[in-house]
Amino acid sequence: MAAFGTEFTQEMVISQYEDGQWSDLALVPVEPFSLHPATHVLHYASECFEGLKAYRADSGDIHLFRPDRHVNRMLNSAEQLLLPIPDETTLARALHMAVAAVTDEIPVNPGALYLRPTLFGTEEDIGAAARPSQKATFYVLTSPVGDYFAGGLKPLRVKVDDKAQRSTPDFGEVKTGGNYAAAMRQIVRAREELGADQVLFSPGGIVQETGAANFILIEGGELITKPLDGSVLPGVTRDCILALAADAGLKVSERDFTVAELLERAPHGEAALTGTAAVLTPVGELLHDGNCVKVGDGAMGPWSTRLREQLCAIQTGAAEDKYGWRVPLNT
Incomplete structure (x- = not known):
């Protein structure tokens, strides 16, 4: 199978906003958009998106994983960007419609169908720098994906940056x-200079998240992660891991913690990144101010392994879903 996110189905769902109303959802071929050079999104970045998955269980049944949380997060992103957006019911219907159209292309476990709902401003006006777009396009693109770690799950090298910011303090919750x-x-520079896989943004010495995933630290029976204060993305996978961790007996602490505390506790614990694509990915080394701090023994720890396996089993339908996270495909 092609690299994650580079293979697409032949159909997508789309709707257009103009003159104060949305058009009916339509199933159309996947093909390039034609945009005027003055289109709002090209000049003022008026866009947001989501990323979620649909799975084919061993029984053959198809389900979406926590689509409600993704819909709610997209509604929040659109609100923050002052973009028009279809209502909650229409967004959910669009996701089911997109999956139903390509059921034959959904891979079996460990593969899945990745959904990318996207919203962007389409008004043709380069003078609208301080005004939201009055026109918009919403669509749902789907991509059959295999195992994100087809070559094997390997602990990451992560640079801890206590100066750079990933986003503004109250805009980090927007998926744009x-x-x-x-x-x-910052990520490319860390890769080129240090061989790092990611950057853990920690402005002012307070640990936040990486460029593409939430961050968790597990040590001494406690799971610590940055609280949802607007500066970090409210990750759906993050929310799942916190629920599973609490049920497994870990103390879950959503609180601010410093780079100093992280580097002190990491050698005796575990660290990981959480996100839709990679689920839970272990961190093996932290790079900070010319020093390399090994996390635990450098390999994936027992808690990370347990939580990842539990979540994957629920996602794929191999384990009981007492949380109600799996939503059967509504055709």
């Missing part, structure tokens, strides 16, 4: 391309 673009330079 601008936040990813702002983090990219």
Whole structure:
């Protein structure tokens, strides 16, 4: 199978906003958009998106994983960006419609169908720098994906940056391309200079998250992660891991913690990144101010292994879903 996110189905769901109303959801072929050079999104980054998965269980049944949380997060992103957006019911229907159209292309476990709902401003006006777009496009693109770690799950090397910011203090909760673009330079530089896989943004010495995933630390029976204060993305996978950790007996602490505390506790514990694509990925080394701190023994720890396996089993339908996270495909 092609690299994650580079293979697409032949159909997508789309709706257009103009003159104060949305058009009916339509199933159309996946093909390039035609945009005027003055289109709002090209100049003022008026866009947001989501990423979630649909799975084919061993029984053959198809389900979406926590689509309600992704819909709610997209509604929040659109509100923060002042973008028009279809209502909650329509967004949910669009996701089911997109999956139902390509059921034959959904891979079996460990593969899945990745969904990318996207919203962007389409008004043709380069003078609208301080005014939201009055036109918009919403669509749901789908991509059959295999195991994100087809070559084997390997602990990451992560640079801890206590100066750079991933986003502005109250805009980190918005899933918009601008936040990813702002983090990219730091990530590429860390890769080139240190061989790092990611950057853990910790402005002012307070640990936040990496450029593309939430961050957790597990040590001494406690799981610690940055609280949802607007500066970090309210990750759906993060929420799942916190619930599973609490049920497994870990003390879950959503609180601010410093780089100093992280580096002190990491050698005796575990650290990981959480996100839709990679689920839970272990961190083996932390790089800070010319020093390399090994996390635990450098390998994936027992808690990380347990939590990842539990979540994957629920996602794929191999384990009981007492949380109600799996939503059967509504055709």
